[in-house]
Amino acid sequence: MTSELLTMNKGAVALAADSAVTINGKKVRNGVEKLFKLSNDLPMGMMIFGNANFDNIPMETLIKQYSKNADFKSLENIENIQEDFLKYLGRVTPPFDFKKSIGNTIGEYADELKEKFSNISEEEFNKFIDEIEIDDSLDFVKSLPEFGLIDSLIEDILPNFVLDNEKDDLIIVLKMNFFMKMLSSSTGVVIAGFNEEDLFPSFVSFDLIVNNSGDIEIKSFKSEINYPFGVIVPFAQTDVIDTFLTGSSILLKNVLSYYFFHFINNYTDLIIESIKSTDIDESSKKECINQINGIKSFHSDTTSNFIEFFNNWEDIIMGPILSAINTLPKQELADLAY
Structure with a gap:
């Protein structure tokens, strides 16, 4: 598991990372380089997390080659570097072979659905479909010619009680779920530093999904540009850092x-x-029950307010830490990240 951190204030940026890395979503090994200096001319660095390979090429190799050939002075700012880096990846990495990957993985997914849908009730099936969360960043797969390759296979797996006018929508949901599983092993990238044209530091972060015919698809984009305040941003495995900063773990908040x-x-x-x-009369009972059922409709709002309270409480706890970070000199900012 990877844990990484970016801290910055108006005068400095510090990046910190452990040395564990995941290879293609499975193998983990230590001693891997995750922090890279991009330029001697401009103070900019890059950090990676998640899958250490992109399109089966080590990210370390790709970043070092990019750093060697890029003209950072002409790029001037972090956003331009991000765009240039994605164009570079689109040129030097092979396009993802969707057809081959579908052929390699659809059998396992089909078997999983067959087992899930065998003797499933209509209520259980609807609950299963409702719980599938579709990642909007993968909408691009709908325009792929390969998106229609598994329609008939999934249609044959659907339970018998599914109506004909429901099938098309259900097939799309299950196909999107399949592509989410197939493209789940992403590579996180953080680019941070000082721009030629800005007074304060900036960072961008994003996850590389796939080379789609020369266009690199990304998700989970975050950025702070020309940012004059203190900030701490954890990446990858964030639970320990969140607990340190807020006084409570995300697990505790979810359980409560x-x-x-x-x-x-x-x-x-x-x-x-x-x-x-x-023993009260039936009409009074009915009126009381109707009133209470009316109260139940506000439960989701009440829960949202409870979660909002947690978030506000975390901001209060983090306030003094961020205020202190805003005044730290470079070495102490690096010590804090360490």
Whole structure:
């Protein structure tokens, strides 16, 4: 697992990374270089996380070759460097072979669906479909000629109770789910430093998905340009850094939110059951139950407010840390990142 960090204030940028790396989503090894100096002329660096290879070429090799040949002075700023780097990757890496990759992986996915859908009830099937979260950054696959290759295969797997007018939409959802699984092993990139034309530092971060016929598809884009304040941004495995900064882990926040949501749901249900067992007249019972059911409609808003409270609380906790970072000299900023 990789843990990385960017810290910066108006006078300096510090990047920190461990040495563990994942190869093609499976193999992990240590001692890998993840931090790279891009230019001697401009103070700019690059950091990688996730898959250490892109299109089966080591990112270390790609970045060093890019750094050797790029004209950073003419590029002037971080956004231009990002665009130039993506164009470079589009030229030097081979386009992704979607047809071959589909052929290699669709069998496993089809078997997974067959097992899932065998003897599945309509309610369970609808719940399964509703829980599939589609990554909008992969919308480009819908325009690929290969996107239609597995339509008939998935249609044959659908349960018998699926109506004909529902099939097309369901096939698209299941195909998008397949492509998400097939393209899940992304490579994260952070570019940070001082621009020729700005007073303060900048950074951009993004995940490389695939070389789509010379165009590099990316997702999870973040940036702070010409940023005059203190900032700490964790990448990859962020839970330990988040706990250090906010005083609580994301796991704790998720568990508390989950139990809070279920508590308010169950509490109103218990009240309704209690009212049903009382001796009051039926019309009064019905009125009370209708009133309580009306309250239940606000539960999602209540949960959202509870989560918003957590986020505001984290901002309060982090405030003094970020204020301190804003005044740290270079060496102390580097020590903090370490």
